[in-house]
Amino acid sequence: QSALTQPRSVSGSPGQSVTISCTGTSSDVGGFNFVSWYQQNPDRAPKLIIYDVSERPSGVPDRFSGSKSGNTASLTISGLQAEDEGDYYCCSFAAGPYVFGIGTKVTVL
Amino acid sequence: QEQLVQSGAEVKQPGASVKISCKASGYRFSNYHMHWVRQAPGQGFEWMGIIDRYGGPTKYAQKFQGRVAMTTDTSTNTVFMEVSSLTSDDTAVYFCARERGGTYKFDLWGPGTLVTVSS
Numbered sequence A: 001q002s003a004l005t006q007p008r009s010v011s012g013s014p015g016q017s018v019t020i021s022c023t024g025t026s027s028d029v030g031g032f033n034f035v036s037w038y039q040q041n042p043d044r045a046p047k048l049i050i051y052d053v054s055e056r057p058s059g060v061p062d063r064f065s066g067s068k069s070g071n072t073a074s075l076t077i078s079g080l081q082a083e084d085e086g087d088y089y090c091c092s093f094a095a096g097p098y099v100f101g102i103g104t105k106v107t108v109l
Numbered sequence B: 001q002e003q004l005v006q007s008g009a010e011v012k013q014p015g016a017s018v019k020i021s022c023k024a025s026g027y028r029f030s031n032y033h034m035h036w037v038r039q040a041p042g043q044g045f046e047w048m049g050i051i052d053r054y055g056g057p058t059k060y061a062q063k064f065q066g067r068v069a070m071t072t073d074t075s076t077n078t079v080f081m082e083v084s085s086l087t088s089d090d091t092a093v094y095f096c097a098r099e100r101g102g103t104y105k106f107d108l109w110g111p112g113t114l115v116t117v118s119s
Helices: none
Strands: A009-012 A018-023 A035-040 A047-050 A064-069 A072-077 A086-093 A098-100 A104-108 B003-006 B010-012 B018-025 B032-039 B045-051 B058-060 B068-073 B078-083 B092-100 B113-117
Touching: A009 A018, A018 A086, A018 A104, A035 A064, A047 A064, A072 A086, A086 B045, A098 B045, B003 B092, B010 B018, B018 B032, B018 B092, B018 B113, B032 B068, B045 B068, B045 B078, B045 B092, B058 B068, B078 B092
Parallel strands: A009 A104, B010 B113
Antiparallel strands: A018 A072, A035 A047, A035 A086, A064 A072, A086 A098, A086 A104, B003 B018, B018 B078, B032 B045, B032 B092, B045 B058, B068 B078, B092 B113
8 A cells, every 4th residue: 555645845824825635546535535634743643633534623723624536635724823833644544454645744934 | 631651662673572552541442443553763654553442353554464463451441562573664653543433533642652673
């Protein structure tokens, strides 16, 4: 199972929007609506921010949103804030195993 | 407070085995499966496997079959993972992560256990 493809980095100024893509195949992203996104800050455990493609856990700000089209899922951060800096990983169920993206570093300029 | 507490860092020689623990507290243990995910230095995450919430069936990533064993002690709400025949490629931070049965998301992660394989 190959890792999902994500851009290595994205950046934006406070208040702007950034979108992170996550491309897989019909065996993972395209085949199931079980895409989740995780935020990780240095030396911290990952935090779930989106599940089932577009659902937000309680406590996650609504500036985080998710979507999917075909084999590509996307995470959008609207109204970027300094605290949003970190690494973001997508993950998809793949009919048994799970496969993660390579990770995207979000920088707030 | 719901939390997962993992055992401390380990340094192992090539060819050795390591057993890591993950103790759950603050929630009903039997409602959640437990997964293990690892992250090599500077790399992304790699899913290793899952153990059923009742400590029964396990499923391992093909890459780790025959080299990984996940077990549960339901009396202490602790999950264990043993990795054998370690090589330097196994140097990584190992995380346990829970999944409420059939929800396909990891809603709580442990802090991670660093395993260093070096001669």
